[in-house]
Amino acid sequence: MKVEEKLYTLRWKHDKQSHIAITDQRICLNTCGAAWRRPCTTFCPAAVYTWDGEKIVASFENCVECTSCLLGCPYRNIDWKLPRGGFGIEWQSG
Amino acid sequence: MREEEFDAIVVGAGPGGVAAALTMARGGLNVVLFERGERPGVKNVMGGVMYGRMLAEVLPEFWKSAPMERVIVDERLWLTAPESVVTMGHKHVPHALEPPNAFTVLRVPFDAWFAAQAEAAGVLLIPGTTVEDVIRENGRVVGVRTGRQDGDLRANLVVIADGVNSFLVGRAGLSRSLQPNEVALVVKEIIALPAAAIEERFALDAGTGATIEVYGTVTQGMSGYGFIYTNRESLSVGIGALLSQFMTTRITPSDLLEGFKAHPMVAALLRGGEMREYLAHAIPEGGFRAMPRLFDDGVMVVGDAAMMVNNLHREGSNLAMAAGRMAGETAIQAKRAGDWSARALSRYQELLEASFVLQDMRKYERLPELVERRPDLLQLYPQLLSEAIEEMLTVDGASKREKQRRILRRLLDRRRWWLVLRDAYEGWRAIR
Numbered sequence: 258m259k260v261e262e263k264l265y266t267l268r269w270k271h272d273k274q275s276h277i278a279i280t281d282q283r284i285c286l287n288t289c290g291a292a293w294r295r296p297c298t299t300f301c302p303a304a305v306y307t308w309d310g311e312k313i314v315a316s317f318e319n320c321v322e323c324t325s326c327l328l329g330c331p332y333r334n335i336d337w338k339l340p341r342g343g344f345g346i347e348w349q350s351g
Numbered sequence: 352m353r354e355e356e357f358d359a360i361v362v363g364a365g366p367g368g369v370a371a372a373l374t375m376a377r378g379g380l381n382v383v384l385f386e387r388g389e390r391p392g393v394k395n396v397m398g399g400v401m402y403g404r405m406l407a408e409v410l411p412e413f414w415k416s417a418p419m420e421r422v423i424v425d426e427r428l429w430l431t432a433p434e435s436v437v438t439m440g441h442k443h444v445p446h447a448l449e450p451p452n453a454f455t456v457l458r459v460p461f462d463a464w465f466a467a468q469a470e471a472a473g474v475l476l477i478p479g480t481t482v483e484d485v486i487r488e489n490g491r492v493v494g495v496r497t498g499r500q501d502g503d504l505r506a507n508l509v510v511i512a513d514g515v516n517s518f519l520v521g522r523a524g525l526s527r528s529l530q531p532n533e534v535a536l537v538v539k540e541i542i543a544l545p546a547a548a549i550e551e552r553f554a555l556d557a558g559t560g561a562t563i564e565v566y567g568t569v570t571q572g573m574s575g576y577g578f579i580y581t582n583r584e585s586l587s588v589g590i591g592a593l594l595s596q597f598m599t600t601r602i603t604p605s606d607l608l609e610g611f612k613a614h615p616m617v618a619a620l621l622r623g624g625e626m627r628e629y630l631a632h633a634i635p636e637g638g639f640r641a642m643p644r645l646f647d648d649g650v651m652v653v654g655d656a657a658m659m660v661n662n663l664h665r666e667g668s669n670l671a672m673a674a675g676r677m678a679g680e681t682a683i684q685a686k687r688a689g690d691w692s693a694r695a696l697s698r699y700q701e702l703l704e705a706s707f708v709l710q711d712m713r714k715y716e717r718l719p720e721l722v723e724r725r726p727d728l729l730q731l732y733p734q735l736l737s738e739a740i741e742e743m744l745t746v747d748g749a750s751k752r753e754k755q756r757r758i759l760r761r762l763l764d765r766r767r768w769w770l771v772l773r774d775a776y777e778g779w780r781a782i783r
Contacts, residue, residue: 300597302631
């Protein structure tokens with residue numbers, strides 16, 4: 258089963274505004290691309306981060322708030338904040 | 352110092368935060384409990400095993416009302432090679448032990464129930480509210496800032512229980528930021544199966560449960576392990592590894608879990624099950640050496656926020672509940688003395704030092720470093736053990752002495768004898 262299918266099992270209360278921002282896309286393009294091949298595109302368990310050829314696109318609606326990207330970006334270039342109260346993932350089992 | 356309307360603010364309605372809030376409320380303190388989820392539990396994930404003793408010390412006779420899934424009677428350890436498994440375990444007949452030693456839970460219903468017990472004891476629960484910062488005056492924590500309008504609230508004490516990768520621990524000046532080798536990333540699925548099928552597959556009496564921790568090749572060379580826990584009508588099936596190794600190997604968490612579920616011995620247990628929920632969370636893995644300072648003027652830290660996880664024994668929520676209770680007892684004394692300074696709150700550290708919480712954290716303080724440096728240990732030796740047992744069980748006309756020679760040769764072909772000795776010494780030193 259692909260991760261996209263797995264995400265269909267989940268429920269969120271989506272905020273209009275994103276709680277995720279990339280601080281400096283140039284780091285993703287150059288530095289990280291060369292040295293790390295953008296690990297956020299592989300370690301994120303909800304496939305939030307994709308590379309569109311020019312920049313990292315962060316699909317914040319998929320975020321399951323595992324907090325890995327806070328530490329997993331080698332350049333601390335992901336500005337991840339806790340979603341506003343009541344928004345974000347709502348686990349059914351936990 | 353001015354007296355505040357609230358004695359204590361607790362941030363985070365998980366096992367640690369609720370245990371602290373409940374203890375303080377029963378001790379007569381005015382307590383506010385903030386939770387960022389719309390209700391307690393909806394943001395919380397763990398593998399699924401909880402321990403009774405530490406919960407009973409907060410909530411005597413919890414087993415009469417707690418939403419437990421299955422009481423564990425069978426605990427197994429698997430060492431996997433690609434097409435085989437070496438198994439060990441311990442199983443006992445169901446007994447009427449109260450409190451039950453270990454049981455499985457699903458955190459969404461469990462945490463909701465636990466927080467409701469705190470509310471019944473007088474805790475003011477404020478869900479749907481994210482605490483974004485602590486308020487500090489003259490170096491002392493005096494309250495919290497929430498995401499709501501006019502959302503500042505002051506209290507004599509703030510208990511930080513906001514979980515792994517705590518923002519507040521940093522904001523309160525108690526710790527540096529964590530490193531990617533200090534957390535594991537774990538993914539899990541809830542796989543629905545009828546109770547009768549679970550009881551048949553795991554040879555269980557009704558209501559009793561089994562756990563399996565799975566080491567070896569299933570982690571694809573990374574430091575980590577998989578698990579299968581039985582719930583009433585589902586299995587919790589998950590696997591994790593250090594985040595730093597996910598970054599370098601580029602194995603995706605979802606693929607790692609798919610590989611685990613496809614291992615022939617795992618697949619046999621899951622057959623016909625229906626996937627209900629896919630979950631992911633970080634787990635603190637840094638151990639004792641990565642713990643933050645646990646208290647300061649007007650503040651204490653409990654649970655995952657304080658790195659209180661004993662990985663080797665898959666314990667965490669019990670450390671959090673014990674720490675929460677001790678933080679609560681410390682606060683009750685602080686209130687009595689009218690002194691919320693670091694000096695008064697240092698009693699929290701003393702209680703932790705005198706208990707299994709810090710004693711166990713200290714015992715394994717060398718383990719995280721070894722686990723990270725030598726992921727190969729959990730690949731090579733399970734594989735060799737599996738081959739050795741298979742050799743001894745294969746009746747092919749070779750004498751047993753010849754078989755022993757073959758096994759030794761296999762070992763020494765892959766690793767020189769002095770390195771084997773060093774591995775054994777390092778392993779022993781990390782867990783002694």
